Amino acid sequence: MSNKKLGFNELKVGMKLPEGKIDPITRMQLVDYASASGDYNLLHYDESFARKTGLKGCIAHGMLQMAMCASYIMNWAKNGTLKKFKLRFSDIVNENDVLTFKGKIINKYQESNENLIEVRVLTETQEKRITSQGSVIISFST
Amino acid sequence: MLDRKFIGYKFEPSERTIPRWKISQFANAIRDTNPIYYELNEAKNQGYKDLPVPPTFFTRMIYSGEKNFYATLGIDFKKLLDGGKEFRYYSQCVAGDTLIYQTKVENIIEKEGKRGKMDIVTSITEGKNKDSNEKVFEIINTLIVFH
Numbered sequence: 001m002s003n004k005k006l007g008f009n010e011l012k013v014g015m016k017l018p019e020g021k022i023d024p025i026t027r028m029q030l031v032d033y034a035s036a037s038g039d040y041n042l043l044h045y046d047e048s049f050a051r052k053t054g055l056k057g058c059i060a061h062g063m064l065q066m067a068m069c070a071s072y073i074m075n076w077a078k079n080g081t082l083k084k085f086k087l088r089f090s091d092i093v094n095e096n097d098v099l100t101f102k103g104k105i106i107n108k109y110q111e112s113n114e115n116l117i118e119v120r121v122l123t124e125t126q127e128k129r130i131t132s133q134g135s136v137i138i139s140f141s142t
Numbered sequence: 143m144l145d146r147k148f149i150g151y152k153f154e155p156s157e158r159t160i161p162r163w164k165i166s167q168f169a170n171a172i173r174d175t176n177p178i179y180y181e182l183n184e185a186k187n188q189g190y191k192d193l194p195v196p197p198t199f200f201t202r203m204i205y206s207g208e209k210n211f212y213a214t215l216g217i218d219f220k221k222l223l224d225g226g227k228e229f230r231y232y233s234q235c236v237a238g239d240t241l242i243y244q245t246k247v248e249n250i251i252e253k254e255g256k257r258g259k260m261d262i263v264t265s266i267t268e269g270k271n272k273d274s275n276e277k278v279f280e281i282i283n284t285l286i287v288f289h
Contacts, residue, residue, distance in 0.1 A: 022173065029173065036164075036171035038202055062224050063201045067172040070197035075176070081231070082197050086282075088226035134226070 005079045008115040008140040017103035020072040024096045025060050033064045060093035065132055072101040073136050080138040087134035098126045114139045143289055144261045148215050148247045154207035155244040162237040165193045192236035200279050206245040217287050225284030232277040243269035259289040
């Protein structure tokens, strides 16, 4: 992605953000996130435990997906300030899944002297399974 | 079905000071390589007083107090589904800040879906900067508990 800052005037409703594809989610990352977030649910790093609950293997924390989605958005918005971020989880993210984040500007408005845009976001796996959807509101000073 | 007496229930507030290493550790776990989360100079160059927190860092503060949220409300994990999370941001938070946050059960309502009757539990956790008393964040947490 470029380092060019975004200006409110250039942003238009209907514009799509460049897609963000991330590296496969590894067991190491799940352990790192468990430790960083304090969410030590065994489903995320103990495969035999996960299988006992009926899953095929370890699954990613929903909040890990949300955190990576936030990084995707802020990497694009750069000088923008995040105001709201809402996400609903619709499917499981498995270990080794490769996620792609997508975004589209669906609203542009001003409120209490702030320049705001609303972006609809979606996360899907390599098999085009949608794992989360939501919206983000970002303010731009210029 | 969950007891409606918990609507409006407030958990005890908690206090937490955010060290730099926790911010870098979290950024590494989510594989965000932005130098503002690792290098003080870079954060200052970008206009921050110290390392800023990544947007969902407050996940760690989703429930305040010593009492377990799920046990208090009588939520059975086997019947629980995450209905989504919403973060609202009011002011910047950086390493060294001390936050005071408190969780309140906002509402519990019944709905009926494909899998039968369920309770929708909404909790709101509000975080403030202890020194400035400025509001920093709100997390709106939606949980689905099947009957």
